[in-house]
Amino acid sequence: xxxxxxxxxxxxxxxxxxxxxxxxxxxxxxxxxxxxxxxxxxxxxxxxxxxxxxxxxxxxxxxxxxxxxxxxxxxxxxxxxxxxxxxxxxxxxxxxxxxxxxxxxxxxxxxxxxxxxxxxxxxxxxxxxxxxxxxxxxxxxx
Numbered sequence: 001x002x003x004x005x006x007x008x009x010x011x012x013x014x015x016x017x018x019x020x021x022x023x024x025x026x027x028x029x030x031x032x033x034x035x036x037x038x039x040x041x042x043x044x045x046x047x048x049x050x051x052x053x054x055x056x057x058x059x060x061x062x063x064x065x066x067x068x069x070x071x072x073x074x075x076x077x078x079x080x081x082x083x084x085x086x087x088x089x090x091x092x093x094x095x096x097x098x099x100x101x102x103x104x105x106x107x108x109x110x111x112x113x114x115x116x117x118x119x120x121x122x123x124x125x126x127x128x129x130x131x132x133x134x135x136x137x138x139x140x141x142x
Contacts, residue, residue, distance in 0.1 A: 020040075027080045028078065
């Protein structure tokens with residue numbers, strides 16, 4: 001998500017015309033490591049009137065995460081970029097799965113399957129063969 005502030009805030013470089021706050025989730029396709037990072041994106045105009053941006057994290061200018069992201073765990077560059085909150089929601093889901101007690105034995109309700117078994121035992125119903133099912137698709141001899 002983005003949030004725009006009109007004037008530079010304390011700690012930002014001089015000359016910033018606007019500051020956008022954006023967050024991203026990242027997942028490394030090599031090692032599976034996931035993390036999230038928020039950025040202050042400072043918009044600037046150089047002496048030749050060309051616009052450029054600086055990505056800032058904790059007061060330090062960093063490379064754009066969109067150009068060539070690097071895994072913070074294995075330094076690989078095959079990294080998927082997602083909207084913010086994706087890593088946190090995946091971790092929460094994994095945490096909930098670990099807290100749930102394992103499933104025990106389950107009794108199947110007596111239903112339609114039981115009725116068919118009883119019919120077969122009594123000689124009722126029909127026993128299907130594959131050829132019966134394929135019969136409508138067979139060619140007829142002329």
